[in-house]
Amino acid sequence: MSRRLYELAGADAARRFSPYAWRSRRALVHKGLAFDTEPVRFTEKEKIAFSGQKRVPVLVDGARVVPDSWAIARHLDDTYADRPPLMEGVQARALTFTLAQWVQRVVHPALLPVILMDIFAVISDEDRNYFRQSRERAFGRPLEAVHRGEAGLPAFRESLAPARATLESQPFLAGETPAYADHVLAGAIDWGCNVTSLTLLAADDPVRHWYDRLPEAAPSRAADG
Amino acid sequence: MSRRLYELAGADAARRFSPYAWRSRRALVHKGLAFDTEPVRFTEKEKIAFSGQKRVPVLVDGARVVPDSWAIARHLDDTYADRPPLMEGVQARALTFTLAQWVQRVVHPALLPVILMDIFAVISDEDRNYFRQSRERAFGRPLEAVHRGEAGLPAFRESLAPARATLESQPFLAGETPAYADHVLAGAIDWGCNVTSLTLLAADDPVRHWYDRLPEAAPSRAADG
Numbered sequence A, B: 001m002s003r004r005l006y007e008l009a010g011a012d013a014a015r016r017f018s019p020y021a022w023r024s025r026r027a028l029v030h031k032g033l034a035f036d037t038e039p040v041r042f043t044e045k046e047k048i049a050f051s052g053q054k055r056v057p058v059l060v061d062g063a064r065v066v067p068d069s070w071a072i073a074r075h076l077d078d079t080y081a082d083r084p085p086l087m088e089g090v091q092a093r094a095l096t097f098t099l100a101q102w103v104q105r106v107v108h109p110a111l112l113p114v115i116l117m118d119i120f121a122v123i124s125d126e127d128r129n130y131f132r133q134s135r136e137r138a139f140g141r142p143l144e145a146v147h148r149g150e151a152g153l154p155a156f157r158e159s160l161a162p163a164r165a166t167l168e169s170q171p172f173l174a175g176e177t178p179a180y181a182d183h184v185l186a187g188a189i190d191w192g193c194n195v196t197s198l199t200l201l202a203a204d205d206p207v208r209h210w211y212d213r214l215p216e217a218a219p220s221r222a223a224d225g
Helices: A020-029 A045-051 A069-079 A088-123 A125-139 A149-158 A161-167 A181-193 A208-212 B019-030 B047-053 B069-079 B090-122 B125-139 B149-159 B161-166 B180-193 B205-212
Strands: A003-008 A036-040 A058-061 A064-067 B003-008 B038-042 B060-061 B064-067
Touching: A003 A020, A003 A045, A020 A069, A020 A181, A036 A045, A045 A064, A058 A069, A064 A069, A069 A088, A088 A125, A088 A149, A088 A181, A088 B090, A088 B161, A161 A208, A161 B090, A181 A208, B003 B019, B019 B069, B019 B180, B038 B047, B047 B064, B047 B205, B060 B069, B064 B069, B069 B090, B090 B125, B090 B149, B090 B180, B161 B205, B180 B205
Parallel strands: A003 A036, B003 B038
Antiparallel strands: A003 A058, A058 A064, B003 B060, B060 B064
């Protein structure tokens, strides 16, 4: 059975930088499922038109088309219940959803000003017009006025304080082993690491040690699927 | 079997305002366990000296002495496994711990400047010296310089953005029914509501609707224990 994850890509198609697509990629690796990936640039929405919406990630899992990272995580646990769970039970699923809101509403907005012009630098020429227009309309300001680069790093690192405190007491956000809550936060770091050359996490930061402990998130044909 | 929760109290012993003690009170109510409460003022540490440490809450559950709200929550689930769980399984427990770090590291610090002088106003004369000295040492500034009152409300409300986003999709942080993650966040609101006359949450705030939906947190002799 073929399994394909559509991910946001830069001018160099090997550069993937959607935090949500990274969640899904990590979720597939977690489940030990084989998959390949397909790059989608901002202005290549036609590639995912079959999904009935315009955002990555989209997972095509055999005959099933699943857009949206949260729906993908639930699909993987529901469909492959015999494989390592991303979320163990209904309450863990609801709590993971709550933690994902923290990542989306607090961590992402703290990271975006650090890497905004880095994103602009790695996307294709065609994508730059789209990116500038859509983001400047949302921000109400030029990209350059929102971008802070290295000056934004302290606020980003501070936004991770709850994770840092957690990791003093347990090795992963989800406990003794990583689970979807970890992949959600890791997706934010993946996003940043794949566009910027800044050191997002200091070498002595427990969050960095946690990130380095997580399994590699490369798609694998070797895994059974 | 007797069950007693030691809680932080104001000059008026009926006023209880430790966010951590509120977590434990809500946890006991959640489990349907009967208990009474004992007020402890800041300068009445001798009342809980038997617990081997100086902080509330302390739960005395028959022969067991359990200090620390997190230890109390685990004790209640482990000891009364046949009653409604506060945390359903190991992963939910770990995720709840992570969410509790968010409450402690983000929500509490955002609320404290709103209510700091209100706390000072409701504690006993003896406690005021202790409170001012210990807090001013920690802040490195006079209480009055940290206190923001109503001016701090927007930042406090903004700190609740992840909860607000969650409650658009599910009725409680823990899913369809409230659980310990909800009690942890509710404890922060309880803390504020029991010292200030400010309206902490706007009437149309989904977080306020959630708070109003939670079970009453009064200790009950009627509950079976």
